[in-house]
Amino acid sequence: MNYRIEWKQILKNKEKVQCSSDWISAESAIQLGEELERNGKVTDLYFYDEMGVSWNMKEMRKLLLEIEEEPHDITLYFDGGFQKETYQAGLGAVIFYHQGKKKYRIRANNLFNEMETNNEAEYAALYFALGILEELGVEYKTCEIKGDSQVVLKQLEGEWPCYEEVLNRWLDRIEEKINKMGIRPRYTVISRKDNKEADKLATQALEGKEIYAKTIIL
Incomplete structure (x- = not known):
């Protein structure tokens, strides 16, 4: 999640001017x-x-320590594959996140029965991916959600x-799940080429290959 600082700058004539920063990382x-x-010329400094x-400086330092121990800086890729002959869907998810001083990647898939369309498979894939975040204990974090289904993402954005x-x-x-977890989603439509890892996982699920792998990215 990004943060903005607001403060009052004291000028030479003792006048106070309201200032704010761009959105930046917690560390920055x-x-x-x-x-x-x-610089000694600042009052009413708060982080949002x-x-x-909002937080003051003391609260923000404490928050940063808590953030480091929780999953954060989350990017989620999802894709769904649909097999019309069997009405089955392959669900693929790739999740990147930081925790502590390390960056992780999760690759997972699932086979889902009784689907009706490819669009339904895409929705099911995103729901599956959100379930993984829920298992990780993700709460009240910004999450970048990326997929190649423009229909799904545009409908979610309203x-x-x-x-x-x-x-x-x-x-x-x-x-309902997003609201329950307090996630702030950012939806981005990407090309199938940029979503090939999630697509491959969905295909592997349809082939009967179940995958769940968590790795540390150096």
């Missing part, structure tokens, strides 16, 4: 805050996250309407 925000405090929650009852049920499930 603390570093900037410390530099501002050292993307959900509007830009495109959804008229199909089956897909609306998946929309409700996904939004």
Whole structure:
């Protein structure tokens, strides 16, 4: 999650001017805050996250220590493959995140029965990926969600309407889980080429190859 700093700068004539920073990482925000405090001409310095929650410097330092021990800086890729002959779906998910001083990658898939369309498989794949985040204990974090299904992502953003009852049920499930976990999603449509790892996992699920692998990325 990114943070913004707001503070009042004291001018030579003692006038106070309201200032704010761009959105930056927690580490950069603390570093900037410390530099501002050292110049001795700053008052009312507060940090704000993307959900509007605010902290003072002491609280922000404590928050950073807590963040380091929890999964953060999360990027989620998802893809669903549909087999019309069997009405089965292969669900693929690739998740990158930081925890402590390390970066991790999870590759996982699942086979889902009784699907009706490829779009439903895409929704099911995202729901499956969110379930992995829930198992990791992810709460109140910004999450980059990337997939090659423009329909799914635009409908989740509310830009495109959804008229199909089956897909609306998946929309409700996904939004309920996101709200329960307090996730702030950022949806990005990517090309199939940029989503090939999740696509391969979905295909492997349809082939009967079950995968769950967690690795440390150096």
